Amino acid sequence: MNQSMNLPNDRRLPLANTAVAYAAFLIGTLCGLLQVFIRNDALTLPGWLDYYQILTAHGLLLAIVFTTFFIFAFFQAGTSKALGQFGPRVILWNWIGFWITLLGTLLIVVMVVSGQASVLYTFYAPLQAHGLFYVGLALFVIGTWVQGFALIGHYVKWRRANKGQLSPLFAFMTVATIILWVIACLGVVATVLFQFIPWAFGWTDGINVELSRSLFWYFGHPLVYFWLLPAYMAWYIVVPKLIGGKVFSDSLARLSFVLFILFSIPVGFHHQLTEPGIASFWKFLQTVLTFMVIIPSLMTAFSLFATFETRGRQLGGKGLFGWITKLPWKDVRFTSILIAMLFFIPGGAGGIINASFQMNELVHNTLWVVGHFHITVGTPVAMTFFGLTFWFIPYLTGRQFTKNLQRLAFLQIFTWSIGMLLMSTAQHMLGLLGAPRRTAYTGYAHEDALAWFEGVLSNHVTMAVGGSILFLSALLLIYIVIQLWWFAPVSDQENKMTFPMAESDVSGTPALLENWKVWIGIAFVLIALAYTIPLSEIIQHAPPGSGRFQTW
Numbered sequence: 001m002n003q004s005m006n007l008p009n010d011r012r013l014p015l016a017n018t019a020v021a022y023a024a025f026l027i028g029t030l031c032g033l034l035q036v037f038i039r040n041d042a043l044t045l046p047g048w049l050d051y052y053q054i055l056t057a058h059g060l061l062l063a064i065v066f067t068t069f070f071i072f073a074f075f076q077a078g079t080s081k082a083l084g085q086f087g088p089r090v091i092l093w094n095w096i097g098f099w100i101t102l103l104g105t106l107l108i109v110v111m112v113v114s115g116q117a118s119v120l121y122t123f124y125a126p127l128q129a130h131g132l133f134y135v136g137l138a139l140f141v142i143g144t145w146v147q148g149f150a151l152i153g154h155y156v157k158w159r160r161a162n163k164g165q166l167s168p169l170f171a172f173m174t175v176a177t178i179i180l181w182v183i184a185c186l187g188v189v190a191t192v193l194f195q196f197i198p199w200a201f202g203w204t205d206g207i208n209v210e211l212s213r214s215l216f217w218y219f220g221h222p223l224v225y226f227w228l229l230p231a232y233m234a235w236y237i238v239v240p241k242l243i244g245g246k247v248f249s250d251s252l253a254r255l256s257f258v259l260f261i262l263f264s265i266p267v268g269f270h271h272q273l274t275e276p277g278i279a280s281f282w283k284f285l286q287t288v289l290t291f292m293v294i295i296p297s298l299m300t301a302f303s304l305f306a307t308f309e310t311r312g313r314q315l316g317g318k319g320l321f322g323w324i325t326k327l328p329w330k331d332v333r334f335t336s337i338l339i340a341m342l343f344f345i346p347g348g349a350g351g352i353i354n355a356s357f358q359m360n361e362l363v364h365n366t367l368w369v370v371g372h373f374h375i376t377v378g379t380p381v382a383m384t385f386f387g388l389t390f391w392f393i394p395y396l397t398g399r400q401f402t403k404n405l406q407r408l409a410f411l412q413i414f415t416w417s418i419g420m421l422l423m424s425t426a427q428h429m430l431g432l433l434g435a436p437r438r439t440a441y442t443g444y445a446h447e448d449a450l451a452w453f454e455g456v457l458s459n460h461v462t463m464a465v466g467g468s469i470l471f472l473s474a475l476l477l478i479y480i481v482i483q484l485w486w487f488a489p490v491s492d493q494e495n496k497m498t499f500p501m502a503e504s505d506v507s508g509t510p511a512l513l514e515n516w517k518v519w520i521g522i523a524f525v526l527i528a529l530a531y532t533i534p535l536s537e538i539i540q541h542a543p544p545g546s547g548r549f550q551t552w
């Protein structure tokens with residue numbers, strides 16, 4: 001098995017993906033900074049730029065572009081380490097996929113920057129963007145599929161050469177995440193190809209709005225697990241290695257990923273609980289299934305606590321909590337991810353509130369939801385990616401993560417945590433008090449209600465302070481990335497970064513867990529149960545299609 005990546009292409013591929021990810025990160029966070037000031041009525045944009053344009057760019061660049069490119073970088077470097085170097089075909093297809101994804105990204109960015117696609121990342125009809133925006137989206141998805149299938153090809157080759165063996169955990173989890181992604185994208189591909197593109201180019205007169213939203217959310221919820229699962233891979237595999245421990249249970253880890261394939265897709269209606277046109281029964285069914293998809297996260301939390309406690313006690317930790325002090329807090333690669341995990345405790349709890357049918361009435365379309373996604377994707381996922389970046393770029397470039405850069409990295413994760421704590425707390429509280437989301441500054445509420453927004457935490461100013469700290473933290477991260485890429489001293493044999501992968505004992509793991517046909521089959525049965533009847537009702541009882549709206 002290959003322990004180091006000698007082939008330059010095995011290095012260049014993930015580096016190219018990481019480069020796009022961080023370029024998107026820089027612009028995306030700048031858009032975020034502008035937003036908090038506009039919502040605060042402290043900034044007026046010039047006439048050629050508007051709030052919704054920036055909001056669209058912010059969502060797309062951070063939630064879609066930064067995450068996806070970083071995830072593929074991580075998958076590529078990790079699978080080539082776990083399964084051996086890529087052959088020329090795998091490399092070629094990965095590059096083809098990368099360029100298609102990038103082409104799609106550029107098309108999307110050009111449309112948004114030129115003011116022809118201020119439709120937010122959810123691109124809800126009947127808002128209509130330029131047709132090329134949707135073509136960009138389609139290319140983006142196709143590119144990721146090509147990269148994904150190239151990785152699966154590498155995995156299949158390994159399995160053929162190692163008949164009867166379970167694959168290494170990293171490869172297993174990569175394949176599970178790609179399967180989830182491909183099944184999830186079927187919804188967005190269907191709506192983009194068959195609804196949005198013909199409508200935007202004027203080949204059809206109207207669009208079935210409810211159908212397009214339902215197909216979007218069929219994709220939109222598993223999308224969040226496409227972000228989360230690579231972070232979980234770091235939590236299950238990288239972190240135990242960093243602390244000198246092992247994967248707590250190989251079968252538990254694999255089972256949790258299988259459960260995500262089963263339950264993350266037939267749940268999209270929990271984003272549409274307030275929408276008419278879907279019978280309550282189907283909403284209720286999907287809400288129940290949403291509670292099923294919480295289980296693998298609870299299993300993950302259990303497994304991580306067990307890993308930490310076992311290792312802490314091995315190192316001499318005594319008493320109920322003494323083991324916590326034995327963890328390697330001075331290693332920023334560990335501490336960053338640990339803080340990311342801590343953020344996910346309230347983040348996940350907020351998700352459970354959102355998913356509770358009646359409570360959703362209170363929080364839907366308020367800033368609460370914005371708070372929720374900043375402490376799910378915006379910190380647990382993003383900060384895990386930061387924590388990975390600190391060793392991942394040196395691993396690829398062969399440079400050192402010097403002591404000075406480590407100190408800066410601590411500053412970066414602390415500022416991110418403080419900024420996020422302020423901003424997301426303000427967002428949650430403002431949301432509970434009724435502050436809407438997806439809107440620029442609004443002074444239209446009753447003055448009594450506006451007074452509620454003048455608390456210490458329930459305040460747009462607090463949100464803006466948090467947002468500004470986050471932007472400074474983002475700049476610091478970009479500085480660290482540049483240093484690790486070009487300027488840090490080159491490592492010698494002694495301080496060379498390796499890809500940390502913890503040992504995982506497969507001796508008790510049932511082979512059934514790696515029988516993808518079974519899991520994909522069950523996933524489709526659940527999807528059919530949850531979606532066939534409501535979608536056919538939405539199609540059969542559709543009102544006349546809606547015309548185009550461009551409100552910007």
Ligand code: HAS
Pocket residue numbers: 122224225227228270271290293294297298300301304305308324338341342344345347348349350351352353354355356360363364365369372373376377381
């Ligand atoms: Fe969510 C809306 C429900 C998880 C992202 N979510 C959103 C949106 C985004 C998003 C972006 O049901 C907005 C979409 C839009 O634009 O409209 N969400 C859930 C549920 C979960 C959940 C039930 N969401 C996520 C994750 C996201 C994400 C993950 C991104 C990565 N969400 C909803 C609902 C809505 C929603 C509704 C619609 C709201 C509306 O009305 O519009 C669950 O998956 C959460 C389960 C998680 C847990 C936490 C487990 C904790 C762990 C950490 C352990 C810590 C350790 C530390 C070990 C149960 C694993 C140890 C420490 C030591 C010191 C030792």
